[in-house]
Amino acid sequence: MPTAVVAVNVSAGDVLCPVEDTTDPQKLTKATPAALATGVTVTGIAAEPAAAGATVTYFAASETVPAATTGLGPGPATAVVVDGSARAERRFPLTPDAWVLGPCDAQGVLSLAPRHEFANVMDFGAKGDDSGDDWAAINAAMQSLTPGTGTGTVYFPAGTYRISRPIVVNNYPGIELLGESQQSTAIRLLGNFGPTLCITPDTVGHFPTGDALLSGPGKAGVFRLNGGNTVDFRDSPALDMDGLDAFSVECTVQVDQVPVTGTTAVITSSGRRNARDPQNSAFGVFLTADGTGGGLALSATVRVGGRDVSVPPPAQPLRVPTGVTTHIALAYDGSRLRLFAGSPGAQTDVREVPAAGKLGQALEEGVYLGVYSGGSWPEYHPVTKQFPGRIDSIRLSDRAMRTAPFTAPTAKFPTDNASNLHTLLLVNFDLDVDVFTVGRTWKDRPGSSPILVHCLHYREGPPNDVTSPIVRRLTFQSSGGAGIQAQLAAETLIDQVNVTAARDGIRFRDVSLRSGFEDIVIAVGRLGLVLAGDTALVNVKRLKVAGARYDFVATGAIGVFARDWLIGTGRSVVPVMLSSGANYGFFHGTGVAISSEDVQNMPPEGRKWQAAVMASSLTSLLLESSVLQPAFSDTTQCPCVILDSSDNGPGASNYTFINCDFQPSPDSHSILELSGRTLPHPVRIIGSRKTPLDGGREIPWTLPHQASLVSFLGGAVSTTDTGLTQWQGTRDWIFAYDAATGLFQAREHESQATGSVPAGGTVELGAMPLAAGTTFVRAEVVASGPLGTGARWVLEQGFARTGETVATWAPDTRVAEAFGSDGGVPPDDWEPPALAAADGRAVVRCTAPDGQKLAFTVRLRAVEALAPAP
Secondary structure (H helix, E strand, O other): OOEEEEOOOEOOOOEEEEOOOOOOOOOEEEOOHHHHOOOOOOOEEEOOOEOOOOEEEEEEOOOEEOHHHHOOOOOOOOEEEEOOOOOEEEOOOOOOOOOEEEEEOOOOOEEOOOEOOEEEHHHHOOOOEOOOOOHHHHHHHHHOOOOOOOOEEEEEOOEEEEEOOOEEEOOOOOEEEEEOOOOOEEEEEOOOEOOOEEEOOOOOOOOOEEOOOOEOOOOEEEOOOOOOOEEEHHHOHHHOOOOOOOEEEEEEEEEOOOOOOEEEEEEEEEEOOOOOOOOEEEEEEEEEEOOOOOOEEEEEEEEEOOEEEEEOOOOOOEEEOOOOOEEEEEEEOOOEEEEEEEOOOOEOEEEEEEOOOOEOOOOOOEEEEOOOEOOOOOOOOEOOEEOOEEEEEEEEEOOOOOOOOOEOOOEOOOOOOHHHOOEEEEEOOOOOEOOEEEEEEOOOOOOOOOEEEEEEEEOOOOOOOOOOOEEEEEEEEEEEEEEEEEEOOOOOEEEEEEEEEEEEEEEEEOOOOOOEEEEEEEEEEEEEEEEEEEEEEEEEEEEEEEOOOEEEEEEEEEEEEEEEEEEOOOOOOOOEEEEEOOOOOEEEEEEEEEEOHHHHHOOHHHOOOOOOEEEEOOOEEEEEOOEEEOOOOOOOOOOOEEEEOOOOOOOOOEEEEEOOEEOOOOOOOOOEEEEOOOOOOOEEEEOOEEOOHHHOOOOOOOOHHHHHHEEEEOOEEEEOOOOOEEEEOEEEEEEEEEOOOOEEEEEEEEEEEEEEEOOOOEEEEEEEEOOOEEEEEEEEEEEEOHHHOEEEEEEEEEEEEEOOEEEEOOOOOEEEEEEEOEOOEOOOOOOOOEEEEEOOEEEEEEEOOOOOOEEEEEEEEEEEOOOOOO
């Protein structure tokens, strides 16, 4: 055993640690809480007594300490910690301030393993048996890591850990959450809505609050003019409101600062993916500074019956005075849309207009407090000035709670069950915790106790802090939120993680710089993996997503390397959606497989496929060795790729596809769809192919007027029946196209082929499909034989196809040119190739003479002629 000099008198069994003595750093002292608080760690346990200044023999890490030395004696096998007198004691469950010495057995024998960078959640009382609530134990384990640094590993043995509120990693810069395996270790948020795991610095805090405007527990949300802070209440399913027959929105506000001009938002359901899409807004309440004095003009819009309805009518304005508390209510009962306003305790004024139909709320909308989102969903991009003041006691209901003028409330909305039979969400700012604004919902549970809704504070402005944890070998579940939701989480590693039985998968916003995602499996209902904000130099490897509407989304300053993905299901809308908010950024994917294969299992109304990839205003898109297969989505005219340039900056952009397989929807008009105020820079397709499903009609790369924007190099590598590897490419020149049917009317088509013909044999090369009507084919054929012999022919033939019947213009192929190595002509025993029809295709029939093997190189060009109008 090792020895050292001690600075104080010690007894056998005293826990030892280094003393702060620069002249003798090897000297030891008792490991009291005060000594350990200086940042030193446990060295060992004294094996014998020793006087100050003498040498002591001690048990060091990894050694076994007898019960007679520690004084533990018989008892439960638990963790052993340092007590207040620098002695060893059993402790279960552990507390966050515990200094762990190691485990002991039932006889009190201690396996000395001092650790302050490792915490087993079960030592802190977690059960992992999918019952009770393990949140406190998990939180205590995180807090126990090296005090002052938060560095270390929190370990989850196999089991299912049920929690009632989100786990928040906010003040642990070097923490690792480690499970036994993602198949055997799960953390489940059950009973309330919100993310299972939230990663964000503690400097973010919950949404800013101030003095309440109404009586009752809680505060009011505080907003500043031109700010951007908000919460998205639709992060939970409580405010999925599409199809409601009636609804209402109420809150109390006070405008503290008046904008000179412009509109501010109180609360809106709004958002869209990019500038290509129309604006979506199920409802919105607004205040406008119109320069007329007398406060701000109050207005609202609602989308019902497929149209936007506004209130009040222009001739009947409603106004909200500045500096005065005002209650606002917007209510729709299925036939009338009403907007109310009035001071607490006073009768409200009302304006109303007729309206009919169900509420229309797009999937691509959030329900935002104080802002109106105009793009970058599922992030948000405000297009109005933020509300300037305070908002208190917000209630959204699935019925019209107000149908006639009423006395505006002076107190916050009550929280009892009987008063909230129709309440979708109630926020009194009385439950805020960590980084969450917490509301209550009685949705689908009238008369029962509410579910708590944890909504992350979406902070706005430059980052002043980041969090960089490691999460490994865990499964996360949350039916009312994301598995993992992060903000300002740079250089984070998510490895071997599953998210199942959740609303969303993994959502990172506002800086995920240099983060890594590896071996990720997501099975959720709405969003798979989302990277929003600064996503530069992010690596995503081995990603599998099932069930999501949007499998992968990146917005903002995109910089993503993707490799080995399997995404896309029958539920998908756009499996890969990229929406850049900067004039730079890239997405580089290799081995990305996107499939709609199980779409046939979806009812027709559930088939929403729009494209395999949608890129908006992205500077650089590169896909290699990937499969884009919306082919099974046969009801949505779904192209493989949509490229939009509505917001492209002045710099050059490039979109390149290398060795990719495109399998479009059978009813699609083109493989690529280009859109935007300025069309994208040229698209490069290198070594790729387009494959109609089950031999369906051929679909052009682009619409005819965009053909000049797509360039091609080569085609596809294939192997012939004789074992010859060849490069085969094609190109179309479209002259006429029927946009209504998606059919070619006239085009020129080119393809190439190579092959070897055995002596005395015949081989058909080319195999170019013949369209209905008239087609003229011209073939250039070069043959090479032994000893440098060779020949070149130019062949011509016309074909007329009606149904499955194909007729040639002439009985024999016209040989337009012939040139060869035998004095300028082909060798005498070499037969000219022939153009023929076989199985509805034009082929070049190549023959080799007896005794000679020939190799042929073929280039075919076919002109499919425009048919006369009927």
